[in-house]
Amino acid sequence: MANNQKVWTRRHVLASGTAVSAAAIAGCIGGNGDEEEEEEILDPEEYDYERDEPDDPDDVRDSTMVYTQELERDEDFDPVVSNDAYSYQIITQVFDGLYEFNYDYELEPKVAVDFPEVERDDTRYLYEIHDGIEFHNGEELTAEDVAHSMEAPVEEETPNMSEFDMVEEIEVVDEYQLQVDLEEPYGPWEMFNHAVDIVPEGARTDDREEFNQNPIGSGPFQWSEFEFGEFVELERFDDYWDEPEPYIGSIRFEDNVDDASRVSEMLSHDTDAIGDIPNDDWDDLDEEDDINLHVAESPSVAYIFFNTNEGAGTADPNVRRAIAHSFSMQDYVETYMNNAAIPLVTPTSRITNEQWDFPIDEWEEELYPQYDPEEAEALLDEYAPDDWNPTFVAPDDERANLAERVATRLDDIGYDMSVQTMEFGTMLDQTVYSDGDPDDYELYISGWTGGPDPDQYLYSNFHESQETLNQGHHYDGSDDFHDNIIAARQSADHDEREELYIEIIEEILEELPALPAYTEHNSMATGEQVRDMHVHPQMQYNPNLVSEGGNVWIDD
Numbered sequence: 001m002a003n004n005q006k007v008w009t010r011r012h013v014l015a016s017g018t019a020v021s022a023a024a025i026a027g028c029i030g031g032n033g034d035e036e037e038e039e040e041i042l043d044p045e046e047y048d049y050e051r052d053e054p055d056d057p058d059d060v061r062d063s064t065m066v067y068t069q070e071l072e073r074d075e076d077f078d079p080v081v082s083n084d085a086y087s088y089q090i091i092t093q094v095f096d097g098l099y100e101f102n103y104d105y106e107l108e109p110k111v112a113v114d115f116p117e118v119e120r121d122d123t124r125y126l127y128e129i130h131d132g133i134e135f136h137n138g139e140e141l142t143a144e145d146v147a148h149s150m151e152a153p154v155e156e157e158t159p160n161m162s163e164f165d166m167v168e169e170i171e172v173v174d175e176y177q178l179q180v181d182l183e184e185p186y187g188p189w190e191m192f193n194h195a196v197d198i199v200p201e202g203a204r205t206d207d208r209e210e211f212n213q214n215p216i217g218s219g220p221f222q223w224s225e226f227e228f229g230e231f232v233e234l235e236r237f238d239d240y241w242d243e244p245e246p247y248i249g250s251i252r253f254e255d256n257v258d259d260a261s262r263v264s265e266m267l268s269h270d271t272d273a274i275g276d277i278p279n280d281d282w283d284d285l286d287e288e289d290d291i292n293l294h295v296a297e298s299p300s301v302a303y304i305f306f307n308t309n310e311g312a313g314t315a316d317p318n319v320r321r322a323i324a325h326s327f328s329m330q331d332y333v334e335t336y337m338n339n340a341a342i343p344l345v346t347p348t349s350r351i352t353n354e355q356w357d358f359p360i361d362e363w364e365e366e367l368y369p370q371y372d373p374e375e376a377e378a379l380l381d382e383y384a385p386d387d388w389n390p391t392f393v394a395p396d397d398e399r400a401n402l403a404e405r406v407a408t409r410l411d412d413i414g415y416d417m418s419v420q421t422m423e424f425g426t427m428l429d430q431t432v433y434s435d436g437d438p439d440d441y442e443l444y445i446s447g448w449t450g451g452p453d454p455d456q457y458l459y460s461n462f463h464e465s466q467e468t469l470n471q472g473h474h475y476d477g478s479d480d481f482h483d484n485i486i487a488a489r490q491s492a493d494h495d496e497r498e499e500l501y502i503e504i505i506e507e508i509l510e511e512l513p514a515l516p517a518y519t520e521h522n523s524m525a526t527g528e529q530v531r532d533m534h535v536h537p538q539m540q541y542n543p544n545l546v547s548e549g550g551n552v553w554i555d556d
């Protein structure tokens with residue numbers, strides 16, 4: 001998996017709690033939102049800290065840190081096979097990438113000396129890597145290892161094979177140069193795919209099972225101790241090849257999936273840092289003088305998906321638009337997620353949009369459905385089936401609140417919507433991985449974490465080939481819709497791709513096979529002793545312990 005792998009957004013799938021009933025919510029809903037006090041949506045830039053260097057680096061090199069993750073790990077630590085963001089938070093400490101993302105979500109060379117030379121009509125990439133890089137076992141990192149890191153996911157048919165299945169051939173020119181030929185131009189390659197973590201071919205192929213549980217990389221930290229399902233400990237690799245060298249001596253990763261308990265650990269200083277600050281606990285933690293909060297926008301998108309199969313009431317785009325007009329996404333985020341998310345009007349993330357010249361303001365004003373209950377009622381009265389009782393399926397976490405909000409709004413205008421909440425995996429089985437029987441669902445809510453390239457959202461979530469794999473809306477689209485998605489990913493011309501993506505996104509916003517909802521932030525709380533911590537927009541990079549933008553140390 002490239003260390004910016006797109007993944008299902010399910011960071012709260014293990015969160016406990018029961019969805020609030022529509023009847024309970026109905027009592028506190030007013031005209032354009034709730035009568036309960038709404039909060040101002042948090043601006044992540046308010047928590048953008050300056051660099052904080054120690055007076056004497058030698059004084060902090062023996063420091064240790066405990067980091068509490070918010071979900072359990074799958075305990076797969078081989079980058080070739082791992083498809084779990086929380087295992088990957090450890091992988092990024094142990095392995096170096098050919099390229100890595102900075103805090104502005106731009107790729108920078110790491111193991112690669114520079115950006116590749118591009119030949120053969122944007123299908124041939126020539127890479128040069130640094131010489132003298134050593135893995136933790138003392139072996140030198142060579143072009144053979146880079147080639148293996150790209151070839152193995154496809155050869156072994158791992159969950160990450162789609163990241164490299166467009167590669168036609170890789171030729172190792174010499175120890176420090178390799179040539180990668182693609183079958184055809186592939187637009188996302190330079191913005192996403194060559195951010196691959198480099199594994200040592202020899203050590204990995206000798207014993208893959210051992211390597212998965214005792215990985216060897218060339219990164220700033222090496223494997224120290226591991227107790228399955230309990231903790232992982234890493235220690236600084238003193239012979240690390242790159243600058244800066246890490247200040248921190250060791251880090252221990254634990255997990256605590258219970259929000260309240262994790263926050264209690266932070267308040268009592270039983271841990272140095274926790275991942276994912278619950279929205280309702282933000283103010284309590286923020287008021288503590290000896291705790292610092294950190295937040296960064298992420299490349300995640302939450303969607304409300306509509307079943308467009310024949311027989312579903314939501315097969316009619318007028319019905320889908322009516323549902324979107326029936327509630328205010330802005331008010332929902334302000335009320336329930338003001339510290340954790342920000343509303344979104346596109347099927348691509350805000351971070352993605354910043355790197356493309358999309359007409360966001362125009363789309364928000366002219367295409368994204370605004371709260372208009374009268375329009376919603378008029379559309380439903382004209383286009384909804386008789387005796388229509390749709391089913392909205394949601395994970396049994398805070399996302400169920402959004403489903404209940406929509407159901408309550410429809411009830412206000414005379415339509416009965418049933419909300420079913422279930423464990424996230426069960427929900428995927430009923431929706432995404434199914435044939436889309438309207439009796440099973442007409443709406444569901446889920447999310448996706450992508451990156452800087454629009455293809456990472458639009459292909460997986462909207463192309464017809466991904467039905468029953470990544471999406472369950474079954475949208476036929478216009479004559480050119482699916483062809484345009486393929487044309488955009490097979491072009492290396494940025495302007496051409498941008499034009500195609502504008503057309504694709506405008507159709508999504510007009511026809512609404514999915515309604516973009518919000519993007520969640522990456523957040524973290526740390527004790528005041530943790531210095532120079534900065535949250536990375538890509539959650540797999542967190543905690544980002546050592547980079548040019550920050551080098552964490554402990555002030556004892």
